[in-house]
Amino acid sequence: MQRLKGFREFFPEPLPPGEEWSCDLRQYIFDCWRRTARRYGFREYDGPPVEPLSLYTAKSGDEIVSQLFNFLDKGQDAVSLRPEMTPTVARMVAAAERAYRKPIKWFSMPQLFRYEAPQKGRLREHFQFNCDLFGEEDPAADAEVVALLIDVLRALGLTEEDFVVRLSSRKAWQAFYEAEGGKPEAASEFFQAVDKMEREDPGTLARRLAPTGVTAEAVAQFIDAGLPTPELQGILDNLTARGLGAYVKIDYGVIRGLAYYTGVVFEAFDRKGEFRAIAGGGRYDNLVSVLSGGKVKLPALGFGMGDVVLALLLRKRGKVPSFASTIDVMVLVEDETLRVDSLALVQRLRESGKAVDYSLTPMKADKQFKRALEMGAAHWARLERGPEGVILRVKDLRSRTEQVGTPDSAASLV
């Protein structure tokens, strides 16, 4: 009765033997994604995890369709678990854009799926932070989105030593392709070839380029020159004004695989080159129009950042905080005649906002105390019978100081 291959279970820390995915770390990452997006004025949305298959075939990005987790549902409809969020959000915006001021700045944190031949360590799902901006074609929008990408990683403790955003442009590549006499009908193959060149050998690149009419040498020269277009220069200047210039560079080695990109494209990488891309995105000015049958035209751009590479990178760079403290107060019940009062104390402390635990059934005092330490409690609290009635004793387990008060004073003592 195992879980399916390629799917993860997320456990609370400390992780059981053999498990590597921490729900505490996941939540830490999710909180950081959400908090940073909100600081940028982005609003949260979500869509269905199951979509009509045609939503993905409409864009005719055949590369990704072959990897879909698609199936026939009981009603014999062709559907798919979502492999990416962009078509969903483009559809939602196309349908609802009149209700919102422009630019529309939205984010989401969907779980995404693909169906690949099972391979060791290859997952069939991941979570992806998606940020998109609709309704603004000025490069100032691109800069705003890239700045958000950078600040999310900074909020997770990563610095300019740890990562860089490589900025490129489909328009620059298109101009190059035309100038080099590339065959118009092979443009899509050309983008695919360049997208894969860093992961494949020179022979494969040459084979892929052959039908396009552009040489590997010309491609290499274009990347080496790395001359920014005015658009890219505008983005660099904007990010520099924010103090984020050190986090970006022009790098035409990035082109992105998906068919729908139309302008600026970018990917974030760890500086040491140990991992796959941390995040990637770009402009897709035509997709809303395609998905709305031409009814709505809205320039758009966005990026996705997955949880898998990010978690591995944070671990490797020692940027994962400790999740050892799970409660604020352990209520010790040493005198069982005070259990009813202790339950009232637990309730009072929880109502004051504290995370509180206690032993559900009678337990030896030293074992309760040990448990308080194991759970990383900041305090313990205990009711005691004194000469003048029941008193409350609270111990701060960090400063080792004790305080005594009435049971009613609990919230003020911890």
Next chain:
Amino acid sequence: MQRLKGFREFFPEPLPPGEEWSCDLRQYIFDCWRRTARRYGFREYDGPPVEPLSLYTAKSGDEIVSQLFNFLDKGQDAVSLRPEMTPTVARMVAAAERAYRKPIKWFSMPQLFRYEAPQKGRLREHFQFNCDLFGEEDPAADAEVVALLIDVLRALGLTEEDFVVRLSSRKAWQAFYEAEGGKPEAASEFFQAVDKMEREDPGTLARRLAPTGVTAEAVAQFIDAGLPTPELQGILDNLTARGLGAYVKIDYGVIRGLAYYTGVVFEAFDRKGEFRAIAGGGRYDNLVSVLSGGKVKLPALGFGMGDVVLALLLRKRGKVPSFASTIDVMVLVEDETLRVDSLALVQRLRESGKAVDYSLTPMKADKQFKRALEMGAAHWARLERGPEGVILRVKDLRSRTEQVGTPDSAASLV
């Protein structure tokens, strides 16, 4: 290019015409679920949204299997989108319980799925708050879990006037069934009949009861008497000690449909009876053993609370907060020669933790100001050229007061 029937899209507020699911309200509910569970010392976990079909057939709850969103994947494996979380968490705990102290207190907020004949307004997915406690058979554990259920609803602003938890017991029902001479092989049908009796007419109940050997009159008398077992009395006393006695009552009209319950069962309902159950759960002391092939025996109980009924109830009772304020500060850029400095100001404010927006491109001053009001900004901030250089002016839009400082002082002025 529509979404699939029975699936929701969650939009940021204000909602577009025709849409009823607010992502802001959803996140408000999620935050409340998570915060309250943590106050109770519950830890978060998650499992795969796709599971082997056998995970659900193993329990042989045929009623639910017929409604599964199951399918054959590309590898011809029989799988299902998860219809409930309990089998998943029982498997996770069975596999990993040695790594955790008992009792294990876990929560999750999965999206769940079912495939029913399309009906108006019937959804094929919902989100469900799941809280489970493993490793404690004492009724003190049942009380802890029911208290958490109550406090989640209280944290959402609902009171004892709004809802009540109806407490029942499979054991009490089993004892009644045996005392009445019910046929052992029809026990499961008997529980199903009782589970449905509140939603069906007396004729149907009589037909369902016929093969069991127990009469509808005996059932009605048992429910009317409502005598608490010692176990249920213990739970009532425990909740009363916490000051939560007014939120529960013994009510054998609740029995729960699922096959795996073994002891106490409960459901939360709105007092006015306008909605289906808000939440439901109970003890399932054998499920971990069943799913681990008898290797792990752990008493267990838990509950699930869906987001759909809850959102409808909160709306109906006027307990939904306003989500009109989406940013803290609007930075006004009225002098375009100060745009670079304004970007630095935006960055500084965001780094101080504020949610900040600004116009990406040049915009008339009055329009920027109007936008600040529309977005519910608490402040606007503006750079101005003065006789002694650039100054920062900040206006508190609630108190209508203005402050002036240097651009560096931004974080201290808002």
